[in-house]
Structure formats: structure tokens, C-alpha cells
Amino acid sequence: MTSTVPSSTAASAVDEPSRWQxxxxxxxxxxxxxxxxxxLHLRDPHQGGSWGYCPSAALGFWCPxxxxxxxxxxxxxxxxxAAASSNLLFIVLLPxxxxxxxxxxxxxxxxxxxxxxxxxxxxxxxxxxxxALAFAIVRNLPAGSWLAP
Numbered sequence: 001m002t003s004t005v006p007s008s009t010a011a012s013a014v015d016e017p018s019r020w021q022x023x024x025x026x027x028x029x030x031x032x033x034x035x036x037x038x039x040l041h042l043r044d045p046h047q048g049g050s051w052g053y054c055p056s057a058a059l060g061f062w063c064p065x066x067x068x069x070x071x072x073x074x075x076x077x078x079x080x081x082a083a084a085s086s087n088l089l090f091i092v093l094l095p096x097x098x099x100x101x102x103x104x105x106x107x108x109x110x111x112x113x114x115x116x117x118x119x120x121x122x123x124x125x126x127x128x129x130x131x132a133l134a135f136a137i138v139r140n141l142p143a144g145s146w147l148a149p
Contacts, residue, residue: 019109026105033101041076045069061140064089064132067149086149089135 045051056063067087074083084091107114139147 016111019111022108022111023105026101026108030101030105037072037076040069040072045073062136062148064136066139070149088147089132 043050051069054063054066057066065087068090070086071083071090074080074086080091106112135147138144
């Protein structure tokens with residue numbers, strides 16, 4: 001006796017990507033972030049000019065990202081206080097970044113597809129932009145100088 005597989009099942013089995021194909025984007029992303037983190041650990045960004053010069057700092061103001069490289073270096077050395085002193089916004093956002101990267105990786109691993117909630121993405125994006133702008137403004141004011149890297 002021979003059994004036949006319905007054509008819709010056979011077609012979906014052929015079209016379904018392998019686990020490696022699903023996990024490739026998160027794997028490359030995490031690999032690149034790991035390599036950048038290792039490079040920041042090995043070449044200390046606290047040394048002036050070791051990673052070039054920040055254009056906004058050269059113009060005399062601190063952008064929301066200023067101090068981010070130093071914060072990563074401080075974290076790789078286990079100094080959370082110094083990392084927070086370098087860029088507090090990055091330290092506050094880091095758990096969210098890790099969570100989203102982890103969820104993306106696990107979803108790809110198990111083959112789960114999530115439809116992004118457009119409203120939630122829009123609210124999150126606007127909120128992040130407003131917080132980053134407020135952080136940049138406050139860290140450049142005399143009262144917020146403690147937020148400067």
C-alpha cells in the first residue's frame with residue numbers, strides 16, 4: 001500500500017525554511033554584537049581617539065549615544081557604576097534590548113511567527129525618541145551635567 005500526501009502538506013514541507021535558515025539572522029546579529037563587545041573590551045574607548053572622535057562631542061554637546069562605547073567597555077569589566085556614569089540611558093535600555101533579542105532568537109528557533117502590533121511599535125518608537133531627546137537636552141544643561149559622560 002502506498003500512501004499519498006496531500007499536495008498542500010507536501011508544498012508546505014518544501015516551502016518551510018530549515019532551522020538554520022530561520023535562525024541565521026539572529027545568529028549573525030548576536031555574533032556581530034558579540035564581536036563588537038569583544039573589540040570594545042580589548043581596545044579601551046576611555047583612551048581619547050582610540051575609536052575616533054564623536055562628531056557631536058567635537059561640536060560641544062553630548063548626544064544620547066555619547067558614552068555608549070565606554071559603557072559597554074565598563075560592563076565587560078564588571079563595573080556597572082562606571083557604565084551608568086558613561087551612559088545611563090543605555091544601561092536602562094539594555095535589559096529591554098536583551099529581552100527583545102532573546103525573544104527574536106527563541107521565536108526563530110521554534111519557528112514561531114509574531115505579527116508586530118503596529119500601534120505598539122509606533123508608541124514604542126515615539127516614546128524612545130522623546131526619551132532620547134529629553135536625555136540629550138538634560139545632559140547638556142548645567143543641572144543635568146551629572147548625566148554627561
